Structures are given as C-alpha cells and as structure tokens.
Amino acid sequence: xxxxxxxxxxxxxxxxxxxxxxxxxxxxxxxxxxxxxxxxxxxxxxxxxxxxxxxxxxxxxxxxxxxxx
Numbered sequence: 001x002x003x004x005x006x007x008x009x010x011x012x013x014x015x016x017x018x019x020x021x022x023x024x025x026x027x028x029x030x031x032x033x034x035x036x037x038x039x040x041x042x043x044x045x046x047x048x049x050x051x052x053x054x055x056x057x058x059x060x061x062x063x064x065x066x067x068x069x
Contacts, residue, residue, distance in 0.1 A: 010056035025050050 014022055025031075032038065036045045 007056035010053060010057075014053055019053075022050070022053060025054065 011022070011040075029047065031046050031050070037044050038046065
C-alpha cells in the first residue's frame, strides 16, 4: 500500500465551497450508520470519503467504481 501525501489545497477548496464543518468530523461513525448509499452500494465508505477530503486526497473512488457502481 502506498503512503498518501496530504494535498491541503483540495481541503481548502472544499471549505471555500461551503464545507466549513468538514474538518470537525472526528470519525465517530454516526454518518456511516445512517448513510442510505451504503445500503445500495456495499463497498461505499462515507468515513473514508470524508477522511480523504480532510486530507485533500484526490480521487480514489473513481478507480474503484464505488460511487457509480
């Protein structure tokens, strides 16, 4: 597994577009338990998506065909 390098410009862009509370997520799992998309598409992991956005990691789900199954 390759190490990921944070790309904070992506995080800053998301916050600038209205995701001010993005960085408040502490991975408690509340979102995962209530995420309706998880029922439809099992491999989807909202906690991973949020953490990737916090770190500014670009991509990841596109190649796994998770979002558009």
